Amino acid sequence: MNIPSKKSIMQKKYFKIFGPSFFCLSLGIAIILIGATPSYAFNLDRFLQEVEKSSQPKPKKKEHDLTGEEPAPAKTQQNDGGMIGLGQSLGIFDKKTSKILQQSVNTLQALQPIAYKEEKAIGGRLAVEVFNRYGGAYKDPELLRYINLVGQAVADVSSRPDIDYHFAVLNTENPNAFATPGGYVFVSIGLLKLIQNEAQLAGVLAHEVAHISQKHALQTLGRSRSLQGISALTLTVMDENPGLFDKLIDEVSEVLFTRGLDKDLEFEADRYGREFAYRMGYYPEGLQNFIHQLGKSKEGESSIFMSTHPSTGERFNRLKKSMSRYEKASLYPILGKRFLSSIKKVQ
Amino acid sequence: MTLSAVVFFLLPHWVAAETWYVKKSATKMQAEASARSKVLTKLKQGTAVEVKKKSGKFFQVLAKGKTGWIFRFKLSKKAPADSQNDEDVLGALGGRQKMTARESTSGSSIRGLSPVSEQHARKKGATPESIQAVKDMENFKIRPEELDRFLEKGKLGEYSQ
Numbered sequence: 001m002n003i004p005s006k007k008s009i010m011q012k013k014y015f016k017i018f019g020p021s022f023f024c025l026s027l028g029i030a031i032i033l034i035g036a037t038p039s040y041a042f043n044l045d046r047f048l049q050e051v052e053k054s055s056q057p058k059p060k061k062k063e064h065d066l067t068g069e070e071p072a073p074a075k076t077q078q079n080d081g082g083m084i085g086l087g088q089s090l091g092i093f094d095k096k097t098s099k100i101l102q103q104s105v106n107t108l109q110a111l112q113p114i115a116y117k118e119e120k121a122i123g124g125r126l127a128v129e130v131f132n133r134y135g136g137a138y139k140d141p142e143l144l145r146y147i148n149l150v151g152q153a154v155a156d157v158s159s160r161p162d163i164d165y166h167f168a169v170l171n172t173e174n175p176n177a178f179a180t181p182g183g184y185v186f187v188s189i190g191l192l193k194l195i196q197n198e199a200q201l202a203g204v205l206a207h208e209v210a211h212i213s214q215k216h217a218l219q220t221l222g223r224s225r226s227l228q229g230i231s232a233l234t235l236t237v238m239d240e241n242p243g244l245f246d247k248l249i250d251e252v253s254e255v256l257f258t259r260g261l262d263k264d265l266e267f268e269a270d271r272y273g274r275e276f277a278y279r280m281g282y283y284p285e286g287l288q289n290f291i292h293q294l295g296k297s298k299e300g301e302s303s304i305f306m307s308t309h310p311s312t313g314e315r316f317n318r319l320k321k322s323m324s325r326y327e328k329a330s331l332y333p334i335l336g337k338r339f340l341s342s343i344k345k346v347q
Numbered sequence: 348m349t350l351s352a353v354v355f356f357l358l359p360h361w362v363a364a365e366t367w368y369v370k371k372s373a374t375k376m377q378a379e380a381s382a383r384s385k386v387l388t389k390l391k392q393g394t395a396v397e398v399k400k401k402s403g404k405f406f407q408v409l410a411k412g413k414t415g416w417i418f419r420f421k422l423s424k425k426a427p428a429d430s431q432n433d434e435d436v437l438g439a440l441g442g443r444q445k446m447t448a449r450e451s452t453s454g455s456s457i458r459g460l461s462p463v464s465e466q467h468a469r470k471k472g473a474t475p476e477s478i479q480a481v482k483d484m485e486n487f488k489i490r491p492e493e494l495d496r497f498l499e500k501g502k503l504g505e506y507s508q
Contacts, residue, residue: 153497
């Protein structure tokens, strides 16, 4: 007869006590990890926006504090069914288990947020495209310095001041302005001719900075079909898949230069742009006054602002509606003289 | 009773103490709530400061053993998660297991048009002038002192009234 040793009895005893508990605990942790992770991954862009918004110092009681309406969050790609759905219908998994498994699958497929290095690679490539399509660079060091000073000033009080911003002037009479991811901002000679003062210029540049600080183009890119199945868009992935990089650049180009961003993102850039200009101490009606001016002008008809943005009337009205939140706006400088003397060569 | 009184008097101070964070490196902390006052020190991005008083566009803060004033829009209520690197946030949330050294490079050290971008642009027929224009754009720098003078002349930012 085999008499169990004391050691094996103890092992069995411990297994009886700790084995099931340990198993349940491990299962619980695994379920929590699997179940919890998707919500981070899916809503990270949203989360970053929330963090950034909540981090802004609140101005006086009635002043605009960026707590207004927000653009709709990016829709995420959902995998609806497959083996997990089949498993559920066959009764292999219950509804809850299926949901958890589904979420974990989606997590694996969801694109991780694009890092700054990759963002800059995409933005830099698009910046080349902007120069290529819209008249090239206007080479006037004094004007360039002035545009960079105003742009840097508003970028410094933006929700994302810790990246390098670069501002350039495009040698075209069409009134255009662009922002590409990673910190590249462009204004055309034609646009500068329509602007009347520095507060308006600050508003326009701050609108473009807001597109970058709020990562609007990247939000659009995150919904790209080309990125389905890719968990992280790295420079290595881009380098090894020239076809993929091609598609991405084509898709973002289509959005930035032809179709335009979602209306809500434009309205958001208007609100944030006005806020950044105001923080820097500019007359906060600068942006809306420029939009009004653009809507009335003949030159504005050929502007990319018209073809890729919501109507000037709608943008003006939305900004005007929320203007009452800025107290004593008329006391803020518009700096008309400095603006005119800085752009006199192009007038 | 005595303890309640102590708690009652201490509570407002605890509630009032707010920790904010510096949004960008080289943020000036000054002796007074004025841009023209003496610069006590320059703080790095992410430095935690304790806000003691709020006066117009300036906050009086305690940081690294010094008390001084900072332009309020250079501060954020949340610790910056390094906006160049979303992985930092994601990492803190447990969303990403590994971050390569390449990805963790800080934004300020990322300079120049990426070779991937340049190569792609050339392949797609972008003119050398357009490529050079982006490089020129990236190389164009504004010195902090120059920006400071610009703001002072226009009565903007810290100099606004």
